[in-house]
Amino acid sequence: MDFSFNEEQEMLRKSARQFLEDECPKKFVRDMEEDEKGYSPELWKRMAELGWMGLLLPEEYGGLGGNFLDLTALLEEMGRALLPGPFLPTTVYSSLPILHYGTEEQKREFLPKIAEGKLIMTLAITEPSGRFDEAGIETKAIRSNNDYLITGTKLLVPDAHIADWFLCAAKEGEGITLFLIDAKTPGINCTLLKTLAADKQCEVILDNAKVPARNILGKSGAGWEIASKIEQWGAIAQCALISGCLQQVLEMTVDYTKERMQFGKLIGSFQAIQHQCADMAIDVDAVKFITYEAAWKLSQKLPATIEVSRAKAWTSDASRRVCLTGHRIHGGLGLTEDHDMQLYFRRAKAMELAFGDGDFHREIVAKELGL
Amino acid sequence: MAENKGILVYGELAGGKLASITTELLGCGRKLADDLKEDLSCLLVSDTVGEASKEAIAFGADRVYTVEDASLKQYQADSYMQVAEKLAKELSPRAILMGQTSIGRDLAPRLAFRLGVDLATDCLELSIDPEAKLLMRTRPVYGGNAQATFSSELMPQITTVRTKAMSPMERDDSRKGEVIPTKVEIDASKIRTKIVETIKEEVAGIKLEDAPVIVTGGRGVGGPEPFKTTLKELADILHGAVGATRPPADNGWVPSAMHIGLTGKIVAPDIYIAVAVSGASQHVAGCSGSKNIIAINKDPEANIFKEAKFGVVGKYEEVVPAFTNKLKEILAG
């Protein structure tokens, strides 16, 4: 067994860490919370120049032919830096489904532009029901000649306010169909929501938005199969982000225990604190390896339903524990706005819920166990 | 080969006078020579050396070798090396001391490699090992995170010394010494570089090296503007100068002449006010000789507080203007 990343992934990680330390300092993260767009087009362009948007795409579409494990290394660094912006919505939630289920024409139209950083996309599946299953989709698509008219409300669509295109799920008869929708289509209305993580989530209302039939992704009525796959990719991508985020929370906390004096001693010398730090370290390590295993399966295109759900269930729960312990050790200081702890905590909470929380994925694991 | 004896100081001139680093080198060289019971010589190289040779004697030299040539007006490695190599071979000193200056940094390594001997750069302390009679040379390493003492049996033991690390002797114009004008034929064909232009990026006001008070801004000030406003106002009140750590200089917020640190200027003012300076070892190396370091930083864990005598934890944008205003009030009496 080899538990280490390869040389290329280590280089990728180092390079990404340096880039993000320089270009995405916490001041930038804070500024972006206040910023209407929530991302920096200039930084987005530079990330594209470094090839990040095309990591998972084949060379023929302007990408680099990397795999999901490569992406995991990159995402861990993004999680560590709390990089704001539409990276996952554009790449994992949109470019991957197009690559795997799109027509050649669709691939040629979308993928090179995504790789170049010229196209921002997002995924519009969730609805006010909050459920991530077929029955949760009430948005309707009605065929009219060569077009579809789509009507419904999508909630918690990440970065929809800046997206050029949406990948949107709608009910067509009894099945679900995925549509590629130009954000400029008349009848689409997008409102920015206020969220805990100050990430940019939107409500998108579609009112008879007209979409050409050729913009169906995959087969008509067979969209849920794609949505389930996106859910797997998305869940592991979130796990990787959480992993980087928690690693930083751990480091920040341990550093603090080596500096903070109480009763004339460093708090890191108290056994109660030591054990809590040890628990955090154990949790973070487990998060990493359970995530890596699932990411590896995905990178090898192996069935990974149980691995993905196991990873997301564990990671979501561990995220809660690690952040809580981190906060507890930091005391009042960690709750101040000036301190970075709260930035991590708020985002960890959002990531814990994205693509299913612990209970959601425990259900899947139980089902896979034949229960 | 003759036995190597005596200490040779490679002197520098500034505005026709002995540069302060050279008086420091003579001060330290004098002690070393006395410990060895040997002589202290000084080499002065320029188009015209003038009265500086007498100064060198007043500051401790027993002998001053002057090399004058029109081609030596401006430092150029290939011409100065001809002088340094010839004199080092002819005088065969036990040790050569140079300043860790722009010239010393450039000339000393070339000379050491030309002669096939050892060089210790940027030394803070020098002493003679009584038994081996070797120069023990202590210098900061790892960006100032440690110090190391080096020695070498190869003669001459070439050493560059950090500015302001040593104290000059009291000037004594009654000291006796010998000035020895020395002719070195400069072979112009061996000068391979050509200085096309010299561009001065003079910083207005008091020179950093001479300022009794320095207000230094770090990366944390966030841009070029505060150097001209907030920090400048504070420096002006105290009749001081404004300096910077490396990132502002590298980012072009300020001219590199304002950079204080291991690879910039070394300063030792009475009061050094570090504003939004994290206190990286590389920077501290340039200001640790200051008598009183005062730190203003919003991060209570910033390393600069480990160097400072007084500190304020807070955003400099809020702390500094209030500090400046109160100073105005106090100084107005």
Added chain:
Amino acid sequence: MPINMIVCCKQVPDPEAPPAVFKVAGNKMTLPADVKPVISPYDENALEAALRIKEKTGGKITALSLGNKLVRDVIKKSLAVGADELILLEDEAFEESDSWSTAYALATAIKKIGQYDLIFCGRQAADWDAGQTGLGIAEILGIPAVSVARKVEVTDGKVRIEQVIPDGYEIVEVALPTLITVTSELGDLRYAALKGIMAAAKKQPTVWKPADIGLEPSQVGAAGRHSKLNKLFQPVKEAKCEIIEGDSPEEAGANLAVKLREAKLL
């Protein structure tokens, strides 16, 4: 005219690591395993200088590094950002080199490479901070050298260099071949694009042992030193900073002024 460039890159412990992690034990600097080594920052500036010339004028960049057990994903960064070739002088015998034995081995390797117009080095390395190796290589090779460059351009077989001096800079011209030591004002090394990283991962560096460059083990590393390290130590600092408080940052600032007056510093 395509230019053959060699850039000397040293692997050093990360100088940006917090001061507290630098610990001396048995005359050696030890850092915790989680502080990863890096390419010495000024050597990165040197690499950037070469990359800019390659972009403008064309040419080939060979990165050259000396040490033992060099970490591949660190030292191959040179390839990831655009160097064409990486040569490692890598052997136990190269351990504990000083400026002399480092420059001697590098110069000997450069002679073996043979083709060179420009050699770039950082102005000093972030471990021993000596600032000798670059100029030493030039002496050994008998070529001109210009130190502390903040800008380097090549035109008509000549190099034009902006050399930093205490209160400004000089523009210096020199013919090829020449050696240049580079300072941080030149600018940071560019980030490696993923494409470069992937290509670098597939490339294997050329590894030379002392014998490959015609040197005996006695001429390199610790055995080839000119200097003896008598002692490595960390002076004890007595930290006693008095933090001036106040109900607001403004009040703390004003209190600081009062404190300085009381301490008779004004």
